[in-house]
Amino acid sequence: YTTLFRSVAKKFGVLSDNFAGKRVVLVDDSIVRGNTISPIIKLLRDSGAKEVHIRVASPPIRFPCYMGINIPTKEELIANKPEFDDLASYIGANSVIYLSVEGLTSAVKQGIKSVKEKQTDGLKTNNTQAGRSEE
Numbered sequence: 820y821t822t823l824f825r826s827v828a829k830k831f832g833v834l835s836d837n838f839a840g841k842r843v844v845l846v847d848d849s850i851v852r853g854n855t856i857s858p859i860i861k862l863l864r865d866s867g868a869k870e871v872h873i874r875v876a877s878p879p880i881r882f883p884c885y886m887g888i889n890i891p892t893k894e895e896l897i898a899n900k901p902e903f904d905d906l907a908s909y910i911g912a913n914s915v916i917y918l919s920v921e922g923l924t925s926a927v928k929q930g931i932k933s934v935k936e937k938q939t940d941g942l943k944t945n946n947t948q949a950g951r952s953e954e
Contacts, residue, residue, distance in 0.1 A: 821858075831859055839867030849877045851890065853897030853910060860911045873910070875917040879903070 843863055850856055850873075860871050879898035883890040893899050902909040 833862045833866040835866040840869055842870040843868045844872045846874045857910045870913045873912045873915040878920045879917050
């Protein structure tokens with residue numbers, strides 16, 4: 820096993836009785852580089868999970884975020900790699916579904932009277948000015 824796998828296994832203990840023969844849906848907040856999710860899926864499969872489906876509560880991250888996640892280049896992001904086209908196979912899952920940009924925008928806007936489109940532009944483009952006031 821790799822060092823990453825061992826460290827993930829140490830952090831996330833799996834109780835085999837809970838997963839043996841089961842279909843598992845794992846919800847993650849985001850998949851940034853894609854190097855942590857694979858060992859987690861392997862742990863679930865090694866514990867007897869029949870299927871592992873991934874649901875991601877954010878759209879694919881395609882651009883560095885200079886106000887949050889420490890990602891120097893967009894080339895490091897799994898959403899920009901060729902493997903993204905068949906991400907489920909690449910990470911060992913049965914399926915992977917991300918929240919759409921439209922779904923996130925809708926959820927953020929719900930109950931708010933005025934959210935400017937520009938405030939969510941950074942999700943679709945490399946607009947680092949997204950969300951800033953034009954005053």
